[in-house]
Amino acid sequence: MSYPVAISASTAATRLANRRGANDIFLAGEGVEFLFFIAATEKRRESYRVPRARVFDTANNPKIPARDLQHKELKLSAWAVDHGVPSARPEQLVVQDGYPVLITEIIDDDGTPLDQHAVGAVLAQMHQQEPPIDEASQHANIYRYLGQRISHRYSRLSAQHQMPSLPQETALIALLEKSLRRVSLLHMDIRRQNIRVIDGAPKALIDWSNALTAAPEVELARIQEYSAITENGLDYTDIVEGYRRESGVVDESTAAWRILRLDAALMLAGVFTSVSPREELAQLFLGRTCELLREL
Template sequence: MTPPTPHDTAADTTVGTEVGTDVGTAVDTEAVARSVAAEHGLVLRGPAGEGVDFVVHRVGRPGLGDAVLRIPRHRQYLSPYGDVGSAALVRQEHAIAAHLGPLGLPVATPLRQIERPDGLLVSLAAHVEHDDVPLDGRDVGRFLAALHAATPPRTPLAYQAPGDFTGFFVKRLGDRHANLRRAAPSLPPLPAPLRVTAALEAVRTPHRLLHLDVRRQNLLSRGGRLQAVVDWSNALIGPPLMELARVAEYALLPDNGIDASEVLAGYAESTAVPDLESPAALLYRLDTAIMLALVFHSVAPDAERAKILTGRAEHLLGLLHTAGNPARPVRPVTVAGPSTTHDRGERQH
């Protein structure tokens, strides 16, 4: 198992914690799993994965094959845009999968949302057979290209503030940067908000559904071919460049198990790959780097990793302040050990 790390929203409540939890709303997930299984004629097969927000159990359905039961750890999560109920995340995952499946995109087929007598909402989805054979990254790129070509669903997204995307992102980046500066006071300042806004708005593309957690733990494959993409809790509707910039940053961390060059090659089979060192791309990469640095300053404390990833954020800030001076190229990061991203993969086993 990989260490717990936060979801992808920058909370102001705790330095470095991007989603907090209301400890008074903790859920006994084992008891819920047993109760749901008994009430719905399911056979518990054991844990299938876990994340900060959810625990996943594999269950048997007599005569119907296996499924997975996704149970929230808490009833409420804290975000900078207000408290988010776990039910909203369950509905979001279900709605996105229901929207994408008929379009031919690889998702875990949603089966049922089960409301408990106490109001807790859990989800049941089809089990996806998968293995640990190395995944062909080009499959991931093809998936992202198809996702970014599809009309987004109309379902509300739990962690997306209403209104203009650029304004939402600028505020989030500012909040994250301020949080990291509390832990690392020498962190350079952000470029002026008007400059950040201008850089983002210089890239004018249709906004599409973004997964924003593309890493091996959330990519179910078999024989090296992608079978399903799971865990849509971090989804936003925004510019595809943000997704590809995040992939590029995630790929710098070997334990995320993705090869950016392969992913981008698959993406380029059907659509042009944008410049991942443009000012807008560097801002999206910075957003990711700061989030990762915050993880190791608080949620999964690791002084060495925090130092490395804070250095990464400093490097990206330097590139932005020098307008992408080629004398300061984007350099890789080496962070050894278990997964460094913000949520343990809810892989189905």
Template sequence: MTDGPAEHSAQASAAAELAAERGWQTPRPLARGVEFVVFATTAPHLGDVVLRVPRARVFQTANNVGVSAERLLEQEYVLGHWLRDRGFPVAEPVELLGGRDGIPVLVSRFVESDGSAPHWEQFGALLARLHQAGPPDFVPVLQYGLELPELIARRLPERYARLRAFDPAIPEIPAAPEISDRLRAASSGRSLMHLDPRRQNLLCRSRRVAALIDWSNTLIGDPRMELARLTEYAAIEENGLDAPSILRGYSAVAGPPARSPAADLLYRLDTAVMLALVFRSVAPDPLLGHAQVDRVLALTKEMETVW
């Protein structure tokens, strides 16, 4: 995923200014995504750390409108400590700072990775343990104070309407009250979900997960949503996932998830629409954009048989 030179320079300047103020080594680019750029540096008394710098103070994308970068970083900080205290592998947050022009910067401990893929069944077991841990006592930023059925019933039609602006031939979907009713009836509990389980968010050593990173998309609700999203992600080769092995590892710990065809399709559609908007608008990719619109069409067609 690429970004413009001016945009990248702004994030690098913010990281460099913060490092200079604190007497840290000059930061070097480590990773970049749609909303954040990550730099690595070395700090006295802390050792190797990473700086997570947002591309904007408030994100305005087709998927996330008016989302505060500072609130997402606060969530990463709080949740990172909550997970670490319960034995989950994360990049330990150190400090949330105000950087250049008031842009927030999250400082976390650097996690060494050898680039290996995890044992996928072990990763599935990790997700199962996460879902069994019970939810933390806070509301995720992107949950907007809603329970999951009401959240999906609100955001899926909103995002779907934005996608139809690109592709008017996409058929209509059920109304919000019908969506929330189906999801409430099928809900299997309230779990913390990561919801961005791509290979790029798994830092591994010797095929063991050393850290599961980037908790911006986290929600609390029916854990089947995580499994539906994972399966949709796995269809995109660059996400690097072995879904069958992950699901085997998950089922070995938590048992096979109870099936609810309508709810599963809604969770899959929520993912497919989000990805279609990413590849049509946020980070345009003609091939993936076309493929994801086709996927949305396939899911809406399948929904006709279970609705």
């Protein structure tokens, strides 16, 4: 079946709402890859997670079909709800004008500042759960994957920007495998925009597209880099304090920690130099990348 190229993601969302008898729809949020709409029928409200494209081809998601990320969101958000992790319950995955659209329950957000200790506690509780079996098997060679990802992202950035040298990929992988032991399901995109909040309390983690099964340090290292972006609304120190109060363990003393922060900084530098260009943040994370490379 073919679909008109001119149909936009927003138009597809409106058509879906009309098809489902919704009398009102509006854009409630947007990210680099997805748009989030809220639609209302006579009896209920529902949320649509709509990809901006049918296939993503960016520095961080090269040639990834949107349906793959939607299936992942469906599976992992359902796992989260079933394991006591605050998340929006998925309801149905449908195709509208060629766009795979995930319909979910609505979790409201009152716009209050996020309780940093509370989100740390949520992450600690999640990291103490047994990860889904299929996710764990999919990422059996997670540190090899991370080493390869770091090398790939470094090569793309260093082709355009002058940077210190990167250690051999095999050396990176060996350090990660030596230092990191436990494995947990990680959300990997924790920021205020992806958390529904009421009175400061995290009521739902949304957008599980970047989730991995790996050591919790991988998640915390990314949060530390994310916290440098004001609009992300994160305080790394308070998050870790809340994390440790709930028996979460994170070791920042290993050589692996700098490698994990480098992985996050490289990703952010790639986003802000190409996918979503922002000069100030591009310079910030290019600088962070260089600083971390010099520390390795």
